[in-house]
Amino acid sequence: MTQATVNSKEELSQTENKSSQIRLVMVTWLRNNILQLSVGFLALTSGLIAWHLLTLFNFNFFINFENVPSPIKVFSAFFTHLGDSEFYIHIIVSIKRILIAYCFAVVLGVLIGVATGRSKIVRAAVLPYIEIIRPIPAVAWIPMAILMWPTEESSIIYITFLGALFPIILNTVHGVEQTPSVLIRAAQSLGANSLQIFWHVILPAALPSITAGLAIGMGISWFSLLAGEIISGQYGIGYFTWNAYSLINYPDIVVGMLIIGGLGTLSTFLVRKLMQPALRWQKRVRA
Template sequence: MTMKSNVAVAEPVVAPAPAPAERGPGAPALDATSQMEHHDTPPAAPAPAALRHATLEKARRYAVRTAALIMAVVIWHLASTNDFNLFVNFEHVPEPLTVGEAFLAELTGSEFYLHIAHSMQRIAIAYGLAVVLGVTLGVLMGRSKWAEDIILPYIELLRPIPAVAWIPLAILMLPSEQSSIVFITFLGALFPVVLNTVHGVEQTNGVLVRAARCLGASNSAILWHVIIPGAMPSIVTGLAVGMGVAWFSLLAGEIISGQYGIGYFTWTSYTLIQYPQIIIGMLTIGLLGTLSTLLVRLACSPLLRWQPKGARA
């Protein structure tokens, strides 16, 4: 027979730890575990402060870029006014103020805008064709060894030929000067787009392709949702480089076989000994090329939202 004990076993009573506000000056500090319990997550920086910091940083960078351009204009002014002649001769180079006055005079007429309009039209047609055909060929070459073996020899053979060398043949083959200039500009933009697209497609992570295939994705779905997004950084680089080469090729064609265009305007100014207009044409080419490349990057930026920002000081 078993006797039931009437003595209750006393449970140890643990006193709750005093709150941080209740601890006296001589009380021991909380240990690491208690501190983590009271501070689970670090306080986030306030959004207005972060936004203000980003705005100030952007303003600082644009101020540095503007100062760099102003410094170049100052050096140009000093070299022109003092007829600097050491390897580079500035004796016949007009001063910035003279070029500015000539530029304002050009803006008052309509012919200058006509030259710009013709050049922009040729760029739009040639560059659009180069983007469509270049990306298509690049994807085919990057995905198929047969396509690469067939197309790559033509690319490598024709790519080193400069735009000026194409002008006589383009004039002979094509029915008008407009079409020949567009063809030369198209060739200049095509090769950077093709080669960068091939590089991007070939560098796509194969693990992602195999994972998508294991999940039941079709070849077309893998192409549109895995390969092309993965290759997009290289494709965008090719598009930006292709825009710059397109302007270079366009000017070569306009100088030799054009009747209108900013390249024709620049070369005609040289033949007529209008030195300020030469610099106006050059600066206009640089400005149009910069704006065109910026538009390309802005148009492609939504496609690169997934890409992490690089670490740069």
């Protein structure tokens, strides 16, 4: 009886220890980041208050806030849409387009990037294209994309794909070129053939740079998608935003904008998180 009480007491104190440890970690984290957290929170809140005040008093000096919806109107519109199935269709259609375009961009971008980084001939052939096509913004592609591709859907995906492609190619090339030659020599002396060197040396060496390209590419693909959706299409968050303007439904414009911002941030974060396990060795370097 007494033994049991002692045991349960010990267990209790152990769980207490554990939870107090977790609490300690959280408290230290908060203490170390309290300044950044509070500054960030303050900045956001003051931005919201400023927005609210500017719309409340219909501020109109050079910049006109008379038609800008107040934050309260925007958030109430947002919550109304949460119960609206069509709103989700817009979001899902956009995400689907991003996924298709991004997958093509990743596969092609990494392949072209590796070939460009490894071969002088491929480099000489590919670089002029990159130099000419890369500076053309997504919006400028819209007429040609509509003329070239059989469906509206495919032209939007094409524009999105182009946006993601170039940062992925360029960062892959950069990463491949940075592979230290001593590592390639070491692999050769250990008996590796070209394919094994590619797989065990060049690809992992380029991976940090490729990851950066994938994250940037994800951001730009949202940017390009919106350009495509504004001009054509019946669904998509870009269409939703532009359609709200046509219908003089101003709060929905801001809802669309915030959704785009949120999805863009979230998807870039996911790309980085997905790549993290493959870059574990790099994190330890910094520690």
